[in-house]
Amino acid sequence: MTQNPGTEQVQTGFFKKYRGLLLQALVLMALWLILSGRFYFEPIFYGAVSVALVVWLNSKIRHIPLSNGEILTGQRIKILRLLTYIPWLLWQIVMSAFFVAYLTLHPKMPINPMIVRFKSKLPNSLAKVILGNSISLTPGTLTMDIRGDYFTVHAIVDKVEQDLVSGDMESRVGQLYLDSCTPEEMCTDISITKRGLEAKKALQRDEEKK
Amino acid sequence: MELIANVLAVFFLLAGVTFMLVGSIGINRFPDVYCRAHAATKVDTLGIMLFVLGLVFFTGLSITSLKLILVAIFVSLTSPVAAHALTRRALLHGVKPWTKK
Incomplete structure (x- = not known):
């Protein structure tokens, strides 16, 4: 799998570097809140812990190559x-x-x-x-x-x-x-x-x- | 206001049911497995989405309607994958595509 050199996006700044993980955390938290439907401290706390765990695991997964040897880093969706x-x-x-x-x-x-x-x-x-x-x-x-x-x-x-x-x-x-x-x-x-x-x-x- | 919501709900439910019926007719009418997968993917996806939209109008804006929208999103994500898996296996297994004479 060859990647175009011109399409690599420069990753600078905290937000740009972790944009994927932040968005993922937001989407997962929204999913948790919709599915639980309760808005007091305890469910939200457990949700935050689960979201943190999932995002941590996913950040590891991104660096494991796919079956064709391609690594999904470098290019981001707009x-x-x-x-x-x-x-x-x-x-x-x-x-x-x-x-x-x-x-x-x-x-x-x-x-x-x-x-x-x-x-x-x-x-x-x-x-x-x-x-x-x-x-x-x-x-x-x-x-x-x-x-x-x-x-x-x-x-x-x-x-x-x-x-x-x-x-x-x-x-x-x-x-x-x-x-x-x-x-x-x-x-x-x-x-x-x-x-x-x-x-x-x-x-x-x-x-x-x- | 509630009347309008109910009318919209009934309209979308009927539209969704119609599309699901047409999808089922398509599954029976099309000549081979590939064309049948077309009917099962596209028509039924829209049918379920319209049906869920009707239910959303019926319940109003609440946690339940958000969950219903999630159902629509997951159906629209998974039905092309299911059709792809079916037709891919059929092709590799050697099912002959129907062709126009």
Whole structure:
């Protein structure tokens, strides 16, 4: 896994250095308060102790490499861009539900399924997970597998396949981590197949390469 | 005020139930496991989210409604993962995708 040298963010100052842990503590504490629903001293105290323990464990976990040898430090998600990404994703969920509902209820069911395989230039594993989940939630596409930089996606009609390989969503996800990226450069090496065996063999080739 | 909240609650509950029904119809109507996973992921996610939104309007703003919103968040996070796991196994196991003649 190679990382772009230009995308490493300088970590200075207390807040910037521990931003991830502070946010994590805030989210966990909010979760604790919502789930407990009691706002007097004792539950809050136990909550604070648990949150401290979890944050301490997570700070250790960040330095353990993933199964592909990648370490998740150095690149941070841009919170402001995430806040604009989430409403867009919610809108996509609504659109996709209406789209699949339309396909379901159409008497002739105008579907033309295909398996698309493409290479993405996203910088790290977390971005790939976000993209994979987003692909599954946007109209007519479903992530089947991610190996290395290659995504295998099931698309249900031709139109959604074109939207997918245009790279619009990749660039949106890429912008969560990178300063700038255009749709054209994100999505390369596209191949479309309608046969499951071919897609399976392509997956196994990737496995052997690693 | 309570009337408006109740009307909104009923509206969203009905919309959610409709989407879940359409999702179930889709699971039965689509030709193969991959297309069925489409119906199970997307339509049902929106169905559950609308249903929960209706319940939020019904309870009003309280700890219970915050918990309901958490349910919606976790469902929308886990349903694509479940569909991904199912279709990935199906592909590796050699289930043939249905194709248009």
